[in-house]
Amino acid sequence: MKAIERLLLENKAWAEEHLSADPEFLNKLGIERECEIFWIGCSDSRVHADEITNSEPGSIFVHRNIANSVMTTDINLLSALEYAVDELRIRHVIVCGHYECGGVRAALRKTRPGQFLLNKWLKQIKDVYRLHRAELDALATEHERQRRLVELNVIEQIHNLAQTSTIQRAWTTRKAPELHGWVYGLDDGIIREIAHMDADTPLDPLYEFELGPLA
Ligand SMILES: [Zn+2]
Known part of the structure; x- marks a missing residue:
């Protein structure tokens, strides 16, 4: 069976399984609830996000991209951030990276000439490396450098968030949200x-x- 056919079949099974366990399952999902987390x-x-934090649908508003980057020119991310902060009035923003990240690993390689857009995306991870070159170059192995760069990249993205007008305005007006930099371990499942x-x-x-007055 093709992977795409299996997805649709599994979706039917998923819906039937949940509805037979709880006939109100979909009605409950349809109710808007307070979402505190971006x-x-x-x-x-x-x-x-939902799976590794054992969260119910409706509790986490999610944005994902290669290597969990926060670029202040990324209109997709900034729109989601503005909606989450100003409309949902979330209390926490989490940037969650993970060890063994393919994006971080690719940023450690030489730039590949054919990957025009990907190269631009990965460049900012290379910039994080350059900012911390002394610390990273002092590590003994490539694996250690990769793991530390994952952490440093998350920390850098938290700073990028704090540099947006959306976050600074919310901090001024309602003292929220808190920003959290997390790293998930694929080997032990722990954040x-x-x-x-x-x-x-x-x-x-x-x-x-x-x-000014808009704040
Ligand atoms: Zn990754």
Whole structure:
């Protein structure tokens, strides 16, 4: 059976299984509930926000891209962030990276000439490496460098979030959301928090917005 046919068949089985266990299952899913979490994760097929946190549908608003990047020119991410912060009024933004990340691994290689768009995307991970070159070059193995770059990349994305007007405005007006940098271990299934920022965290003045009446 083709993979795509299997998906549709499994979907029917999933719907039937849940409805037979609870006839109100789909009606409950349709009810809007308070969503407190915005998750920015990697597109990697092994790292699903709901699954690894054992969360119910409706509890996490999700955005994913290669290597969980927060680029301040990415209108897709910034739109989702603005909606999550201003409309859903979420309390927490999580950037969740993961060890053994293919995006981070690719950024450690030489740039491949044919991958025009991917190269631009991965360049900012190379920039994270350059910022921390002394620490990373001092590590003994490629594997250690990869793992540490995953962590440093998550920390950098938390700073990128704090540099957006959306986050700074929300910190000024309602002292939320908190920003969390997490790394998920594919080998042990455990998430570790490695960075945290909130409305009381001092910002580098270079990145501070002059927030006027709109704030
Ligand atoms: Zn990844």
